[in-house]
Amino acid sequence: MSARKGQPEADRPGKQGNGKQRDAFFDNAKYLAIVLVAMGHSWEPLKSDSRILEGVYTVVYSFHMPAFIIISGFFSRGFDMRPDRLKRLITGVVVPYVVFETAYPTFKNLITGSHEEISLLDPWYLTWFLVALFIWRLTTPIWKLVRSPFAVALGIAMLASVTPNIGDDLDLQRVLQFLPYFVLGLCMKPEHFRLVRRRSVRIAAVPVFAAALAVGWWAVPRMNTAWFYHRDSAQELGAPWWCGPVMTLAMMGCSLLLTACFFSWVPGRKMWFTPLGAGTLYGYLLHGFLVKFADYRGWFDHRWLHHPLGEITVTVLFGAAVTVLCTKPVQRLFRFAMEPRMEWAFKQDAAELARERQKKEREKVGA
Numbered sequence: 001m002s003a004r005k006g007q008p009e010a011d012r013p014g015k016q017g018n019g020k021q022r023d024a025f026f027d028n029a030k031y032l033a034i035v036l037v038a039m040g041h042s043w044e045p046l047k048s049d050s051r052i053l054e055g056v057y058t059v060v061y062s063f064h065m066p067a068f069i070i071i072s073g074f075f076s077r078g079f080d081m082r083p084d085r086l087k088r089l090i091t092g093v094v095v096p097y098v099v100f101e102t103a104y105p106t107f108k109n110l111i112t113g114s115h116e117e118i119s120l121l122d123p124w125y126l127t128w129f130l131v132a133l134f135i136w137r138l139t140t141p142i143w144k145l146v147r148s149p150f151a152v153a154l155g156i157a158m159l160a161s162v163t164p165n166i167g168d169d170l171d172l173q174r175v176l177q178f179l180p181y182f183v184l185g186l187c188m189k190p191e192h193f194r195l196v197r198r199r200s201v202r203i204a205a206v207p208v209f210a211a212a213l214a215v216g217w218w219a220v221p222r223m224n225t226a227w228f229y230h231r232d233s234a235q236e237l238g239a240p241w242w243c244g245p246v247m248t249l250a251m252m253g254c255s256l257l258l259t260a261c262f263f264s265w266v267p268g269r270k271m272w273f274t275p276l277g278a279g280t281l282y283g284y285l286l287h288g289f290l291v292k293f294a295d296y297r298g299w300f301d302h303r304w305l306h307h308p309l310g311e312i313t314v315t316v317l318f319g320a321a322v323t324v325l326c327t328k329p330v331q332r333l334f335r336f337a338m339e340p341r342m343e344w345a346f347k348q349d350a351a352e353l354a355r356e357r358q359k360k361e362r363e364k365v366g367a
Contacts, residue, residue, distance in 0.1 A: 025193065025268045026071055027277025031326065032266060033071075034280040036064040038287045038322035042314050045300035053311055054225070055217035061228040062212075062251070063258035065129075066181045068280075070259065072133060073185020074193075079140045083346075089137055091342050097123075097130035099337045100285050107289060111296045121169045126288045128171040128231075135175050136182040143183050153183035154252065161244030164233040177230035180252060196260045197268060205261035212258055227251060279326035282338060286330070287322045 040060050047054040079085055097120075104124045105116035123131050143149040160166060160176035195201075226237055227247055234244030276283075294300055304310045324330065331338070 022278070024270045024274045025197075025266060026075075027274045028268075028271055029067065029263060029266045030071060030277040030280040031273050031323075033064050033068045033262075034283050034326065035319050035322055036060050037068070037284060038291075038318045039315050040064065041287070041291045042318035043311070044291075045295060046306055046311055046314065049306040050308075050311065051217060051220050054220045055213060058216040058219060058223075058225055058228065059209075059212045059258070061225070062255050063262055065178070066255040067259045067262055069178055069181040070185040070188070073136070073182035074188050075185075076137055076140050076182070077144075077186055079137055081141065087342075087346055089134065091340050092338070093130050093134045093137070095340055095342070096281070096285065096338050097127055097134070100124075100130070101127045104288065104292070108292065108296065111293060123171045125292070126285055128174050129284070131170050132175040132178060132182075135170075136179065140186060143186050149183050150180060150187055153180040154248070156180075157252075158245040158248045161234055161248050162241045164235045166233070171231065173233065174229070174231045177248065181255070184256075193263060196263045197266075198264075201260070201264040205264045208257065208261050212254075273323070275328070276323060276326035279328070279331045282331055282334060283322040283326040285338070286325045286334065287318065290318070290321055 040057060043053055043057045047057045079089075101120055101124055102118050104127065105118050108114055108116050143153070146152055157177045157180050160173055166172050166176070224237055226232055228251070230251075234241055234247065237243075239247075299305075300314075302310070305314060
């Protein structure tokens with residue numbers, strides 16, 4: 001991801017979608033995906049000196065965000081314009097966006113003495129995902145209404161890839177080019193995830209990932225890794241316009257294949273890291289400060305970090321750091337910014353009050 005350019009209801013602690021008990025598989029997948037995201041960011045300052053690391057980086061970038069976005073779409077299936085869900089969208093996505101879109105450039109100004117401007121229209125570093133999630137979630141009722149939603153979303157992504165005039169406002173290129181993954185998640189059912197978790201798929205995933213790593217190593221001097229970021233049109237990457245739709249389809253195929261392999265390896269049972277799946281948005285937004293602090297201080301410039309042992313050390317450190325940032329104590333500490341209640345900002349909804357009364361009555365009967 002470049003240095004410039006909601007929490008889903010399912011990501012909230014306790015429950016996962018529609019009030020059901022959390023599924024260990026999805027929490028495991030979210031945690032593992034966010035660890036890969038943090039590791040990938042820590043590799044960015046180091047990868048130019050290592051063809052192997054850049055090859056691994058390319059492979060990881062082809063599926064880690066698609067996997068996370070597909071899960072976000074899957075748990076958005078029940079979203080509608082009900083007031084309580086709109087409130088959660090505002091408090092869990094819009095408010096964190098405003099907070100972190102302000103915090104990141106302020107942090108840079110304090111550390112480097114620069115004068116970075118604050119703009120809510122130009123997502124900074126990691127905050128593009130919150131913009132995208134907000135837009136995707138709001139359009140969910142439309143995708144549930146139209147025929148062939150995935151095909152329509154893929155067509156929109158292909159058109160976006162040949163439209164440089166979209167500009168940088170709200171990072172709409174990324175919003176539109178990653179859209180098919182979210183819509184695919186909306187279209188998926190639990191049995192689709194069970195399908196890729198079969199033993200035969202897990203076995204097949206080994207040679208697939210091995211081949212992907214080999215192709216990634218081969219592609220390092222031959223391919224612009226910016227294609228994996230989905231933030232630019234083909235013309236902006238110096239390619240003919242027709243490369244946009246072709247690369248969109250090629251990247252989609254590659255990403256879905258590797259995402260399926262990734263899901264096949266995700267444990268379905270409760271693991272020590274399963275509870276951390278509820279705090280992945282915390283880890284996602286907070287680890288950026290660690291990456292940027294190290295970058296601003298020039299820590300990545302140390303020569304020994306650009307050798308295999310140093311690269312492994314950085315990988316382990318950032319994997320451990322994002323793990324800590326997903327824990328309950330960190331969630332409690334930053335909940336004011338990530339999940340504020342803000343009851344004072346909203347009108348009382350009669351239907352929601354009625355649902356709460358019915359819930360209390362059922363609890364009394366059950367007691």
